[in-house]
Amino acid sequence: MTYVYPVVSRRAGGVSVGINLNPNNACNWRCIYCQVPDLKRGNAPPIDLAQLETELRSLLDDLVHGDFMARRVPFETRRIEDIAFSGNGEPTSAREFSAAVELARRLRDEFSLDAKLRLITNGSLIDRPAVQEGIAHLGAAAGEVWFKLDAGTRQGIARINGVDLDPAGIVRRLRKCAELCSTWVQTCCFSLDGRTPGDEEIAAWLDLLKQVQATEEAASKTTKTTKAPSGTGKLAGVHLYGLARPSMQSEASRLERLPADWLETLALQVRQLGLRVRISP
Secondary structure (H helix, E strand, O other), rough: OOEEEEEEEEOOOOOEEOOOOOOOOOOOOOOHHHHHOOEOOOOOOOOEEEEEEEHHHHHHHHHOOOOHHHHOOOHHHOOEEEEEEEEOOHHHHOHHHHHHHHHHHHHHHHOOOOEEEEEOOOOOOOOOOOHHHHHHHHHHHOOOEEEEOOOOOHHHHHHHOOOOOOHHHHHHHHHHHHOEEEEEEEOOOOOOEEEOOHHHHHHHHHHHHHHHHHHHHHHHHHHOOOOOOOOOOOEEEEEOOOOOOOOOOOOOOHEEEHHHHHHHHHHHHHHHHOOOOOOOO
């Protein structure tokens, strides 16, 4: 298949039906922990929505009515947890992103699945009206966004994600995303060159979360009499996860997995902000 793939996801906790809108291995970021081989800079290619529908329908039929689960999936994870836009690049860079979300919602409902529609994104393109439209579709379908935030300083973001971004812009886009759809921050935690993230970087990362929280509180005071958007307007929580598969980037040998207790310590600081935390070491 070109666009659709199944995976037993440790983070989703069952079978994740993946939709890859970047089969050309192109992304507007270059994260040093990325598992995509031959990763290149760029956007998603034109998407054949008819082919996407055929592939998704075929896999869902095999999962629901066929013997795929019995043949390929461990017994304890034989459930469809989500249909996730997560592939070999940034899914919102596809012009057809919004239409693809609607397609996935329609087929999920056609198969009567109790599975969440999920977008895994770096959040960099949320200022685009077409991307906001797609995320609003997710929100209307009770879906969920996992929004990448791996560092809190401009230098840390450049080092890990390979892009030059103003942290203030990330706060603005993260807030907008949470207005449109239930949104979790997702942060990949690892050591680089034998060093764990420093106190200054962690403090800056926590401060970005605080800023989003403060923005939400200010916005709630001015929108009490207006119609609420599809999302909650607040972050659903923070998802801390470690390295599970090897990086396919040149920095791979410099990365090491962090112990679970390190993530637990960071989680305690996040919970002090009033946010829920999920941990996948």
